[in-house]
Amino acid sequence: MKYLFLSILLLNFSGVFSQDYISSQLKNINFANIDASIAITPDSGKLKGKVVYRFDVLNQVDSIYLDAQNMKFSEVVINGESIPTNNTGNVLWLKTKLEPSEENEIRLKYSAKPQQAMYFINWDVPQEITASRQVWTQGQGKNSSHWIPVIDNLNEKAVYELSFDFKKGYEVISNGELTSVAVLNDSVSRWDFKMQKPMSSYLLAVAAGKFEKEELKSASGVSMELYLEEDEDSLREPSYRYSQEIFDFLEEEIGVKYPWQNYKQVPVQDFLYAGMENTGITIFSRALLTDEVGFKDRNYVNVNAHELAHQWFGNLVTQEEEKHHWLHEGFGTYYALLAEKEIFGDDYYYWKLYESAERLKELSDSGRGEVLMRKGGSSLTYYQKGAWALHILREKVGDEAFKTAVKNYLELYAYQNVNTDNFIAEVERASGQDLSEFIANWLKQTAFQGTEALNSLKKSEFIRNYLDIAALRESTLEQKAPFLRSALQKPVNDYIGQEVVFQLAGETSTEAFQLYKLAFQSENIFVRQAIALSMDEIPPQLKPEYESLLQDESWLTIEAALTNLWMQFPEENTRYLQETKGLVGFTDKNIRILWLTLNLATPAYEPEKQQKYYKELSGHTAPHRPFGVRKNAFGYLYQINAFSDKNLKNLLEATQHPNSQFRKFSRELLSELMKNPDYRLQFQMLKENLPERERLYLEKKLES
Ligand SMILES: [Zn+2]
CATH class of the missing domain: 2.60.40.1730 (tricorn interacting facor f3 domain)
Structure with missing residues (x-):
């Protein structure tokens, strides 16, 4: 009775205040x-x-x-x-x-x-x-x-x-x-x-x-500390490339001095997202670290700029409520893109806008378009639609009014909270324009404004040229060959060259082979990568050219080329393995783990070392490894059907991992393995001696 009375009291106590105690x-x-x-x-x-x-x-x-x-x-x-x-x-x-x-x-x-x-x-x-x-x-x-x-x-x-x-x-x-x-x-x-x-x-x-830092000073004198773990020195320059340029560019572009005492960047293992813009200290995923070769495939530049932009947009001025989340993510995405434009050029800028417009249009056309100013929006909306809104707004009011408005908005609300009206009011004031139409079309409209976006994109000559080539997708090779040929004349544009290669996929005529030869000779690493990623069957006529992809400075290209060559020319497997021996790849060891797997499936190559290589591959599933490495190892062990008890135990551990993507991957793989009666039995035997969460999870899976 006494206890009951107490719990009613407690209930009342929290009940009375739950509605509005926060505000x-x-x-x-x-x-x-x-x-x-x-x-x-x-x-x-x-x-x-x-x-x-x-x-x-x-x-x-x-x-x-x-x-x-x-x-x-x-x-x-x-x-x-x-x-x-x-x-x-x-x-x-x-x-x-x-x-x-x-x-x-x-x-x-x-x-x-x-x-x-x-x-x-x-x-x-x-x-x-x-x-x-x-x-x-x-x-x-x-x-x-x-x-x-x-x-x-x-x-x-x-x-x-x-x-x-x-x-x-x-x-x-x-x-x-x-x-x-x-x-x-x-x-x-x-x-x-x-x-x-x-x-x-x-x-x-x-x-x-166990971090070590390198210190830089921005042009304005802000101290920047770039951290890495002790053994990661070879990754330092490519990973942090352009950090200073990005910082100086954003301070200049935004027009308001960096608002905090200093800026630190720390890569950590198994981070939940790409990066997080904590005040003055961005924590980001170690998976974004790269060496010189990997830099071209994937790098930290975009996340570097995005998180830094948040130091103003999000940290200095913070959304009042989630409805205005685009004031964080739309701005972060847009300013990162501006910084990348400065580094990688106009084509890159327009290409990224084009790509996100395609995705937004697809969502919109399927009736799933979202209003930008809303609660619970998707990241495509907050990030990409938000960036698009700012791109369009800037075109509408002009560079000068846009920059003045952003500066005034940041200064007026510095270290306070903001809503969308606060920002729009500053743009209207600086430009003298009425923005109700912009607000209706870009902030409060579910549909993506495809036509307006396309007209904006077409201001870029590169986009016009790209669209001309993309328009040929349905034409026969005979009809379009002259255009494709001319697009492959050096210097080949990265994106247009890739589009040409994608259109060649599945073509087997002499004409197609000649075009492929031109693409191979383009000396453009991205065009050659498109071949590695899209050519399913390697024609014997192109074998020498295709084999040269193994020498490209791209881990993505080498991974795809090695896989395809190994599968299609078994008689040459030993040579391919010999040529790629010792390569590691990205920080997730994509090449090394592939190489170990292919090796195990090539009994003729180094038979005496098979056990050693299996041990290495299998060891990459251990819980202390970064999840990207584990994911690759689990994936390839699945392909060669070679899970040991230890691997299964490690997989179970992974089903409870804090990183949601990896957790999902591991859970799906475990469900897949459960379909195999042998693995099911192995899991059954593992049940004892598991940590409680893993044991409960396994028991549930075994029941289903
Ligand atoms: Zn962000």
């Missing part, structure tokens, strides 16, 4: 400073912290709340007095009546074992195994209140000072200026960081690992 606190309380000292123990995945909050009371309140996920509190004091609290597991309620007043203070102590938002990578891996041992955070979409009690609301901005105790010998990186590093004892160092300007809590971040 009323935003109105009544103004947090100015939040200072936290957090001791992280990575081996156990736990942390302990002390936080001091300084705030003003604007209107009388009966209670204050802090978001706090699964935290324990040992001391909560307001203005020097202990007060009663109610910890719901998600929210900590501080029950105290406060009159309007300045410089109030909350002090508290807490402990937590974060299940998300802070990730502990490879700390359970035995010391003798070489692995990246890291801790990193992701606040957006995950709530920083899993590791620090804060208000998880974009409209609550405060100035933070964070201090971390962490294992000695590791580098700790967080928001703001590093003011001191002190060795506390034999095993722990303390890292103090200080911010100067307010920000929302989803932008709090910390990363720790």
Whole structure:
């Protein structure tokens, strides 16, 4: 009875406030400073912290709340007095009546074992195994209140000072200026960081690992720190290529000085997304690191520019609510594209716009087009439709008015929250134009404005030429051969040349072979790559040319060419393997893992080493490997039907991985393997000795 009474009370307590406690606190309380000292123990995945909050009371309140996920509190004091609290597991309620007043203070102590938002990578891996041992955070979409009690609301901005105790010998990186590093004892160092300007809590971040930095200075004097792990030096230049140019370009283009004390970039293992623009510290996926050869295939430039642009659009001015999310992602995408235009040229810029227009038009034509200003939009809408809206808007009002408006908008709302009207008002003011038609067509219309977009694209001569060639897709080769031939005259345009090659797919006439020869001779790596990716059957006449693809400076090309050659000319397998021996490929080891697999399927080549190679391939599925490597290894083991017990166990572990893409891949593969009675039996035997989550998952799969 007593318990029942208590639970009804609790229910009421949260029920009464659940509707509007967030907005009323935003109105009544103004947090100015939040200072936290957090001791992280990575081996156990736990942390302990002390936080001091300084705030003003604007209107009388009966209670204050802090978001706090699964935290324990040992001391909560307001203005020097202990007060009663109610910890719901998600929210900590501080029950105290406060009159309007300045410089109030909350002090508290807490402990937590974060299940998300802070990730502990490879700390359970035995010391003798070489692995990246890291801790990193992701606040957006995950709530920083899993590791620090804060208000998880974009409209609550405060100035933070964070201090971390962490294992000695590791580098700790967080928001703001590093003011001191002190060795506390034999095993722990303390890292103090200080911010100067307010920000929302989803932008709090910390990363720790065996990192080393290179320091650059922007043209305006901002310190830029580029981090990498100790053994990644060969990746440094290609991965961070153009970082300084991007920074200088964006400051100049946006017209407002970079708004924070410094800028750091940290690549981490198994990150959830491509990158995250935490204030002054972008954390990004290690999978984006590249060497010189891989740079042409895929690189960090776009994400580098996108996350940096967010330091203004998102961090300096922050959306009031999700409906205005395009003010973050549309701007991030658009300004990244402008930076890339500066680096890679106009054709690149128009090509990217053309590609996204095609996708947006497809979505729109199928009746699934989305209004840009909305809640719960797809990333295609927020990112690409948002960038398109800005491209069109700029054409409409002109460069000068556009730039003036952006500058005024950022300065007027600096360190505050914004909505779409705030931005539009500045553009109308700077241009003297009425933008109601633009708003109706681009911000509030589900359909994509295909005709307007096409007319804009056609301002580029390159796009006009490209569309002329693309228009020949349905014509016979006889009809279009002269045009394709002329498009393959050197210097061949990357995109037009690729289009020609794609149109040749499946053609087997002498005419087609001659055109292919021209494409091979183009000396254009992307045109040659298009051949590797689209030619299903290699005609004997083109075999020598095709084999030369194995020498191209592109990991994508080599991967496709090696696979195709190996499959079609078994008598030459030994030679192909010999030629590509020792190549690794991207950071996901795409070439090496393919090579090991082909090797195992080529008994004639190095038979004495088969066991060694299987061990290597199989070892790449281990949980401490980056998920891209594991994914490749799982995929190829599936193709050669060679999962060991250990591999199956590793796959089970992967079905619970924090990265959703990899988790999905692993779950689908596991379902596929379950169809094989032998693997099913093997899984059955594995059931004992599994961690609980994996065991429950497996039991469910075995029942179905
Ligand atoms: Zn973004």
